[in-house]
Amino acid sequence: MSMIKVGIIGSTGYTGKKLVELLLNHPFVEITYLSSQRYKNTFYSSIYPEFRKKLNLKCEALSLDKVCEKSDIIFLCVPHTTSMEITPHLLKKNKKVIDLSADYRIKNPRIYKKFYKVMHKDLGNLKKSVYGLPEFFKEEIKEADLVSNPGCYSTVVLLSILPLIMEDVIKESVFIDAKSGASGAGRKLQEGLLYCEVNENVKCYSPFVHRHIPEMEEVIYRLTKKTVKLNFVPHILPLSSGIMVDIYIRLKKFLTSRDLKKIYSVYSSQPFVRICEDLPSLKNVVGTNFCDIGMRILKEEKILLVVGVIDNLIKGAGGQAIQNMNIISGLSQTEGLM
Ligand SMILES: NC(=O)c1ccc[n+]([C@@H]2O[C@H](COP(=O)([O-])OP(=O)(O)OC[C@H]3O[C@@H](n4cnc5c(N)ncnc54)[C@H](OP(=O)(O)O)[C@@H]3O)[C@@H](O)[C@H]2O)c1
Numbered sequence: 294m295s296m297i298k299v300g301i302i303g304s305t306g307y308t309g310k311k312l313v314e315l316l317l318n319h320p321f322v323e324i325t326y327l328s329s330q331r332y333k334n335t336f337y338s339s340i341y342p343e344f345r346k347k348l349n350l351k352c353e354a355l356s357l358d359k360v361c362e363k364s365d366i367i368f369l370c371v372p373h374t375t376s377m378e379i380t381p382h383l384l385k386k387n388k389k390v391i392d393l394s395a396d397y398r399i400k401n402p403r404i405y406k407k408f409y410k411v412m413h414k415d416l417g418n419l420k421k422s423v424y425g426l427p428e429f430f431k432e433e434i435k436e437a438d439l440v441s442n443p444g445c446y447s448t449v450v451l452l453s454i455l456p457l458i459m460e461d462v463i464k465e466s467v468f469i470d471a472k473s474g475a476s477g478a479g480r481k482l483q484e485g486l487l488y489c490e491v492n493e494n495v496k497c498y499s500p501f502v503h504r505h506i507p508e509m510e511e512v513i514y515r516l517t518k519k520t521v522k523l524n525f526v527p528h529i530l531p532l533s534s535g536i537m538v539d540i541y542i543r544l545k546k547f548l549t550s551r552d553l554k555k556i557y558s559v560y561s562s563q564p565f566v567r568i569c570e571d572l573p574s575l576k577n578v579v580g581t582n583f584c585d586i587g588m589r590i591l592k593e594e595k596i597l598l599v600v601g602v603i604d605n606l607i608k609g610a611g612g613q614a615i616q617n618m619n620i621i622s623g624l625s626q627t628e629g630l631m
Pocket residue numbers: 302303304305306307308309328329330331332355369370371372373375393394395443444445476477478479480481605606609610
């Protein structure tokens with residue numbers, strides 16, 4: 294197979310850097326273009342010395358013509374609103390685009406405006422974009438020109454609860470206590486992410502209004518035609534990477550562990566979802582593309598606790614983006630990721 298030429302726009306941020314690291318180990322990929330405004334004309338290995346003798350490429354100020362000339366598949370690792378400015382040009386040149394931002398995740402432009410505070414500027418491509426959660430949208434991803442990589446929290450929450458929603462066993466709304474390492478907010482400077490603010494601390498932010506809530510609720514409806522209210526409360530942890538979600542669910546009926554096993558057997562042929570007997574732990578997934586899911590049931594109350602963990606920069610971003618690239622390219626999903 295010939296090498297896939299890959300360009301990364303926004304290559305110096307946390308997700309861009311993780312993609313570079315993972316793609317350098319991909320047997321069928323050649324990184325051909327890296328963009329950065331801040332570090333234009335600078336060798337990537339001068340910005341990140343860990344890449345010395347591994348990658349001999351300079352970051353360039355973004356040129357849409359050049360990235361199209363040099364790449365077959367382009368990853369967008371830029372903030373939301375920037376992606377929708379860039380994507381139409383890339384698609385016009387028949388490039389495949391995998392967008393890690395939120396711009397093409399929410400299909401309803403009114404909801405997008407409500408949560409992201411701007412009008413969507415690319416409604417045509419928004420309609421055509423495919424949600425890049427391979428465990429549920431693989432067939433659509435195969436044919437897609439534009440894949441919208443899911444949010445990091447959305448990835449782990451959806452993988453953890455979709456099987457239960459599909460079986461219609463959830464009564465009322467669900468409560469989600471979510472915790473993320475600090476890289477989830479990106480590399481840009483923010484006071485709340487300074488070492489002294491994050492270290493030896495855990496804090497709650499955006500309770501019940503986080504931007505991933507409408508994304509998750511919309512995807513749940515698209516897949517199951519069910520409306521499930523998600524009471525989502527995220528926290529920041531004094532860790533670089535990793536997300537853990539504890540999901541509290543009131544069940545319509547009591548479920549045995551055998552019932553749960555059957556419900557979660559939808560993942561038996563999915564390479565990156567592991568259903569665990571023990572409760573999942575961040576250490577088992579950080580640095581990997583796995584999502585581990587475990588559960589415990591409170592029999593008398595018919596309450597189920599589902600715990601899910603991922604690495605936010607891998608299964609929650611760059612790793613899942615590569616999984617999507619593999620599917621688009623007709624490769625095994627696990628290529629370069631195991
Ligand atoms: N961090 C996560 O865990 C995570 C997970 C899933 C999805 N995401 C999403 O992925 C995207 C990137 O996140 P990140 O954490 O990597 O952010 P980040 O660390 O802040 O990096 C952003 C990158 O985008 C570039 N950039 C910023 N404004 C730009 C513009 N107007 N034109 C071109 N490039 C621009 C920056 O370039 P310079 O080199 O010039 O600074 C930088 O390389 C975001 O949309 C984020 O929501 C993040």
